Amino acid sequence: MRISFTKMHGLGNDFVMLDAREHRLPPMTAAIARALANRTTGIGCDQLILLEPSEAADFRMRIFNADGGEVEACGNASRAVALLHGKAATVETNGGMIEVAPTKGGARVDMGVPRFEWEAIPLAYAMDTLSMPVGWGELEAPVAVNVGNPHVVFFVEDADAVRLDLMGAGIETDELFPQRINVNVASVTGKDAIKLHVWERGVGLTRACGTGACATAIAAMRRGLTGRTVDVTLPGGVLTIEWNAHGRIIMTGPATESFRGSFDWGDYA
Incomplete structure (x- = not known):
């Protein structure tokens, strides 16, 4: 099964972006995310970003760190997602709902309300x-x-x-x-x-x-x-x-697409 990806970065914090909003992918696991993030034997990234359909927002963003662990939020990836999507959107994350909008050279992201308890x-x-x-x-x-x-x-x-x-x-x-x-x-x-x-x-x-x-x-x-x-x-x-x-926290900064490619899912599953 051949899968397309987009490699992006925000200030050098780099991501492998997988878009499963229209065409579903097999289940993502920590082992697959870790293998794709490996800079020697995989594509290489700090985080793997998986975009999926959402009933509560325009779409859902899931975030996997290089060690394969799924985490709640990623500000740099949110800007990259805004650039990839190409227009303003609400995005569901495990850390809550955020709002993104592309700007010249990057994006503006409403990251929500901080918690201190x-x-x-x-x-x-x-x-x-x-x-x-x-x-x-x-x-x-x-x-x-x-x-x-x-x-x-x-x-x-x-x-x-x-x-x-x-x-x-x-x-x-x-x-x-x-x-x-x-x-x-x-x-x-x-x-x-x-x-x-x-x-x-x-x-x-x-x-x-x-x-x-x-x-x-x-x-x-x-x-x-x-x-x-x-x-x-x-x-x-x-x-x-x-x-x-x-x-609310408003973050503004650059995001960049590096390149696009594809891989065989079976090589990493």
């Missing part, structure tokens, strides 16, 4: 999510926020100096986080500017993470470190995050 992150036990009384080495007192998926955000003097490649896995899998966690290390570089590095759950260090940019911007705003609109600079480029008057 410890149960919504979720954490293993109750604590203040604005300044968590925990730490890992030099990283202390993070902010926790759920923006469709769970994040902790550490604010430091110099984000570039933190060896997140060595620390990320230990924080991600700490027993404090029963569903694991995305780890963000950020520096506020101006009134409305942040530099950010992200260890993505199930992926590792990534050039960009849309939900990480959203979570970090919201964390900075909650602490009074920035205004309500902020530019977040990641290794792959810049995203603009707004926390609007209705409490």
Whole structure:
């Protein structure tokens, strides 16, 4: 069975897009997603994105990380989906309903309303999510926020100096986080500017993470470190995050189609 795919990326965070809205595919499994994401023997990606019909929205987006795990949300993939779809749409995700619309060179995404309750992150036990009384080495007192998926955000003097490649896995899998966690290390570089590095759950260090940019911007705003609109600079480029008057997170940034191709499902099943 020959399957078409589109390879896309948002600021270097790359995706294999499978469109099953009109022609159904065999069931996706963690093993198949992991095999397709493999950069040596598969197509290669940070996330595999599966588009399916939805009764509640224009269509449904399912997201599988490179380790095969299915997750709730992906901001960069949402922009890529907007570009692929070609017009404004409501999209059902496991993290909730979002709205996407293509723009010149990218897309605008309404990511919904952030959650701050410890149960919504979720954490293993109750604590203040604005300044968590925990730490890992030099990283202390993070902010926790759920923006469709769970994040902790550490604010430091110099984000570039933190060896997140060595620390990320230990924080991600700490027993404090029963569903694991995305780890963000950020520096506020101006009134409305942040530099950010992200260890993505199930992926590792990534050039960009849309939900990480959203979570970090919201964390900075909650602490009074920035205004309500902020530019977040990641290794792959810049995203603009707004926390609007209705409490909703609006993310704007680029998305790009890299190439199209096809594969035999049986080679990966």
